[in-house]
Amino acid sequence: MTQKLTTIGFDADDTLWHNERFFQLTQAHFTSLLSDHAEHDHLMERLLEAEKRNIRHYGYGIKGFVLSMIETAIEVTEDRVPASVIRQLIEAGQEMLAHPIELLPHAQHAIEEAAKAHRVVLITKGDLIDQERKLAQSGLGELFDAVEIVSEKTSDTYRAIFEAHGDGPAAAMMIGNSMRSDVVAPIQAGCWGVYVPHGLVWEVEHADAPVDAKRFRELRDLGGLSDLLSAIC
Structure with missing residues (x-):
């Protein structure tokens, strides 16, 4: 089960x-x-x-x-x-x-809907000061139960985060636009990995889609997240 x-x-x-x-x-x-x-x-x-x-x-x-x-x-x-x-x-x-922050379509609504029945965690990598600036300007900070700004996103990173802020990777889902960092690594950790393509992806972040993985899903945009969560939960 x-x-x-x-x-x-x-x-x-x-x-x-x-x-x-x-x-x-x-x-x-x-x-x-x-x-x-x-x-x-x-x-x-x-x-x-x-x-x-x-x-x-x-x-x-x-x-x-x-x-x-x-x-x-x-x-x-x-x-x-x-x-x-x-x-x-x-x-x-x-x-x-x-540069001012410009939210992508459905971003705020997707977080708010997910937060109704789940803990929500922002997991991002990059420069600490810049990522904190972008989060503050986005207006989304208060929607998250936790924020993790990490140097790299590996399977071990996800295991540690979801143990600290949840019930472990088996009870967690990661959503993002990077196949390598936001989908493949979480699935390797035992999470669900949901790919939301953006169209512009840095070459370093390219990876093959884990199409045979049972916990791999793809959405056209964040507007489809509520239906996906209803289907899984």
């Missing part, structure tokens, strides 16, 4: 509010600034390599992204990147950090 579902975890970026599109806009600005030094595709490839390499140093988020852009600019120009370009990259990052 399936254990009763008691705890619902929600991802934040690109699940509850827009995020990746600001990274992509800044990447476009980055490639335009360096167009005299390298082709677009080469710049994007080098930037992605830098981001992957730097996650262990800087973690996830805008600050690490800006440092990776600067590092890439220095590398592709062989240390000749103008100071004005560095300044514009820093300013682009500052603009990202100051």
Whole structure:
């Protein structure tokens, strides 16, 4: 018999509010600034390599992204990147950090409906200060029973969170737009994993859908969450 579902975890970026599109806009600005030094595709490839390499140093988020852009600019120009370009990259990052939050459709309603019969937990990764800022600006903070801002989302991370804030992973569900972090890892921990595609996904977060997993579900958007919870519970 399936254990009763008691705890619902929600991802934040690109699940509850827009995020990746600001990274992509800044990447476009980055490639335009360096167009005299390298082709677009080469710049994007080098930037992605830098981001992957730097996650262990800087973690996830805008600050690490800006440092990776600067590092890439220095590398592709062989240390000749103008100071004005560095300044514009820093300013682009500052603009990202100051950008107002725009909620995705159904986000607030989905949390409110889930909270009627479950504990709800926000589980997000990234820079602590920036994630706290976005949550505060979103107006959603008071809807959650707990908030966890983590450095990485692994199966062990989910086990620990749902043991601390619920009845363990078997009685928990995680909802998000990242197949790797929000779906595959929770299912490996024993949770339900619900994929809500956003359309824009950072390449690092790509993974194959666990279509054979009994606890895998996919929704077109958060508007379908209430019906899914009714069917499962």
